[in-house]
Amino acid sequence: xxxxxxxxxxxxxxxxxxxxxxxxxxxxxxxxxxxxxxxxxxxxxxxxxxxxxxxxxxxxxxxxxxxxxxxxxxxxxxxxxxxxxxxxxxxxxxxxxxxxxxxxxxxxxxxxxxxxxxxxxxxx
Numbered sequence: 001x002x003x004x005x006x007x008x009x010x011x012x013x014x015x016x017x018x019x020x021x022x023x024x025x026x027x028x029x030x031x032x033x034x035x036x037x038x039x040x041x042x043x044x045x046x047x048x049x050x051x052x053x054x055x056x057x058x059x060x061x062x063x064x065x066x067x068x069x070x071x072x073x074x075x076x077x078x079x080x081x082x083x084x085x086x087x088x089x090x091x092x093x094x095x096x097x098x099x100x101x102x103x104x105x106x107x108x109x110x111x112x113x114x115x116x117x118x119x120x121x122x123x124x
Contacts, residue, residue, distance in 0.1 A: 035097040035112035038076045040069055043107045052076065052112070062106035069110050076110050078103060 040048045042060050050058065052074040060067045065082035075093040081103045088103040097114030 035074070035076075035095070035099075035114040037113050038069070038071060038094075039111045039113050041109045041111075049113075060108050062103070062108045064106045067103060067106055067108040069108075076112060077101065078108070078110060081106055081108065 035052055037049055037051050039046060040050065040058060040060055042062055047060055048058060050056070050071065052071055055072045056070075057079065058069045058071070060069060062082075067078055067082070068080040070077055070079040075095050077093045078088045078091070078101050081089055083103050083105040088101045088108075091101045094101060094110065094112050097112050100109060100111040102109040
């Protein structure tokens with residue numbers, strides 16, 4: 001008959017060390033880091049590449065009308081868009097390299113670029 005002995009102190013130490021390593025790898029390597037510039041596209045073509053160091057609002061033409069992209073405090077977002085459901089506006093501020101907001105009906109997107117990219121299922 002198999003008996004389960006209580007977990008010993010060494011087992012707890014190995015378990016805690018493993019949890020610590022997984023947490024550290026997640027925080028240290030899974031994040032994209034600071035973004036340097038915003039790449040703005042309209043109809044699949046690069047409309048503009050702007051640094052995030054200057055606060056500004058950029059008007060980008062699309063098939064449905066003008067989209068407004070706001071850059072403030074090294075962050076970017078689509079502030080207004082003529083698309084009917086406003087999903088890209090509700091996405092909010094983009095902060096790290098690799099993040100992107102896309103307005104499909106108006107064919108406008110903004111992507112943050114930097115030295116590193118944040119990994120997600122699109123990079124798989």
